[in-house]
Amino acid sequence: MDILYKGDERVRRSLEELCTKVAAETEASLVAIAEYHSPSQGVRWTYADRPLNERYKRMNVMYGKGVAGRVLQTGTAFRCENVADLPLPLREYPIVLSEKIRAFVALPIITPSLFGAVVFIAYRSPHALPDKKVCDRVSSYIQAYFQEREAVE
Template sequence: MMIHINELFKELQMASNADFLAIALMDHDIGKIKWMYAHNALNEKYKAMEISYGRGVAGRVMQVGTAWLCSSKKEWTQKPSEYPILMSEKIESFVAIPLETYRFPIGVLLIGYRKEVILPERKVFEPYVKQLDQWIREEVKG
């Protein structure tokens, strides 16, 4: 399981030129969303983050069920403290994509950049999202 996700992260990082990748999943035991997997993290603060549905990057993406593409901090809709993963990882630009099992958002993939960038086209990350959706169905919720 872990080898597969790490390999997928490495490939996605190369394809997207991302600085940081992470996956948040709903933890039904506590009723919160947690950042479970990260690649190229500056620290391990993400492991302690618990996000409410509708809050933060992951909560918002899960609530609306659509990707959030943000090329600049100027586009953030809330104050910076509402986005702890972005602050702790010094993210300036990002793509946050819902991960689904059977058309129900169960997680979020965050592709982050530590500077403002022109975000990659969807065709760059879509194959990886499909693989992650499958991975969640098989490994995480299996």
């Protein structure tokens, strides 16, 4: 991963490159990042690689709700091989509904100064989910990105 410099453009480009790398490694249809937003005390999707639309930018779910809110609340990965098996109605998972997701894994990312973030690796057609080794590697990529971003801010 490139060294990050001050300035949103460089940070954004590095995040795009990282998510593209994750998508290629996992064969994902969508890789998205959500972050805890302290002013609203909610969770917002801040970046998506290959989204169907721009709706993710307007999504703000309460802590504990939706895919990202649940992952941040529990601090554990959320794996779903078939969205028909989700515990709540599909409308409770706006990113899944909006992006027409069929299977996904959402991984928690925690750093010393970041309350929390989530990396969402999703598939729009039935697909086997990445194994634990791949998920651990992806988590370490994203965690390193956030730690470097914090260092330049």
